[in-house]
Amino acid sequence: MSLLLRGGRVLDPAGSVDRTADLLVEDGRIARVEPGLDAPAGCRVIEVAGRIVAPGLIDPHVHLREPGQEHKEDLETGTRAAAAGGFTTVCCMPNTKPVNDCRAVTESIVRRAREVGAARVCPIGAITKGSAGEVLADFDEMRAAGAVAFSDDGRCVMNAAVMRRALERARALGLPVSQHCQDEHLARQAVAHESAVAARAGLVGEPAAAESVIVARDLELVELTGARYHVAHVSAAASVRLVRDAKRRGLPVTAEVTPHHLTLTDEAIASGDTSTRVNPPLRGADDRDALWEGLADGTLDCIATDHAPHSPAEKEGGLGAAAPGLVGLETALALGLRLVAAGVLPLARLIAAMTVAPAGAFGLPGGTLAPGAPADVVVIDPDRLWTVTPAALHSKSKNTPFAGWELRGKAVLTLCGGTLTHEEA
Ligand code: DOR
Secondary structure, rough: OOHHHHHHHHEEHHHOOOEEEEEEEEEEEEEEEEEOOOOOOOOEEEEEOOOOEEOEEEEEEEEOOOOOOOOOHHHHHHHHHHHHOOEEEEEEEOOOOOOOOOOOHHHHHHHHHHHHOEEEEEEEEOOOOOOOOOOOOHHHHHHOOOOOOEEEOOOOOOOHHHHHHHHHHHHHOOOOEEEEOOOOOOOOOOOEEOOHHHHHHHHOOEEOOEEEEEEEHHHHHHHHHOOOEEEEEEEEHHHHHHHHHHHOOOOOEEHHHHHHHOOOOOHHHHHHOOHOOOOOOOOHHHHHHHHHHHHHOOOOEEEEEOOOOOEEEEEEEEOOOOOOOOOOOOOOHHHHHHHHHHOOHHHHHHHOOOHHHHHHHHOOOOOOOOOOOOOOEEEEEEEEEEEHHHHHHHOOOOOOOOOOOOEEEEEEEEOOOOEEEEEOO
């Protein structure tokens, strides 16, 4: 099958491309990107003038809940949500039931995703068995089965000696370790960021230092081991400073930030909406401003949704009782475009943070429109106005704090390996 996307604004930060051109897909690959291409016989032509043609988006941090918690999400619904959001590759965290800490679970995720997935699924294996923080999981086996990185996400590896060994093992394999940086003692029983907002709501808060003390410790271990290290969902200004400094010193560190930490502050929890309970918590405006700066200057390499579906029952009982997390795959792009419209960062930087940057940090396929690359492509209508309607989300779970928000910009067509995974008029 061949497909010609005609007359769009081709934006491919990997190749420093930003121009009006046609993009021809043949046999699942990008064949040519040039103005004025003729459509080969039998080729479907789609007019995309006024739209942005970019590499398919890549999310280095999602929770797809399969195996074991399919009442929240599964590989089919999670990847459909991904495709609808413009994503062609997602990295799924190992806090499934059972935890993805061995070859059999990694293999089953890869196999199921191939059968039912609407996006490429790259599993992240657990750092420790059961993500219990004590005994290292078998990295070699998980890598052989398709793991692209290791993380105990949802929990922090608190034991520095265990973290050191994990970094050494990952370094031997050339894969990154993604840390959920949160000192469990500083964060004990916390529901929110430690601030006046939390105090007024009667909620236990954790200081931003709960995150940054672990970032600081781990960067020492990166210096010791030389391993590739990735900071998951950065939320604190101090963490941004530490990562910026580490990069200046040449350490192999990358970092991600979520659309919700870029968009909301702790003020949002005052609504009592349990979708605003998330881990790490929404922080103050100073932290949010530092995230903006860090994303714009490249200190924070990637945008990651931390898509964390939960059922209504798990989000009941008020902020203190609700499970932390929110669904993010279908709102990420529009929230990013909102930051571009507000002048926080240029469009090309946003697209880079959602394509070539995560591809580079995790060694993933895609992230480029170079001829010969797999045809992982998103077409974005930058002017499309739409209202976030939980019932209309493809995800099985509807826990979004953005319900009712009117957003501008939407993925209107997604191609994964040349196959249409999402199309709307
Ligand atoms: O809010 C969160 N939810 N943060 C995490 O780190 C884990 C995630 C989940 O699995 O629900």
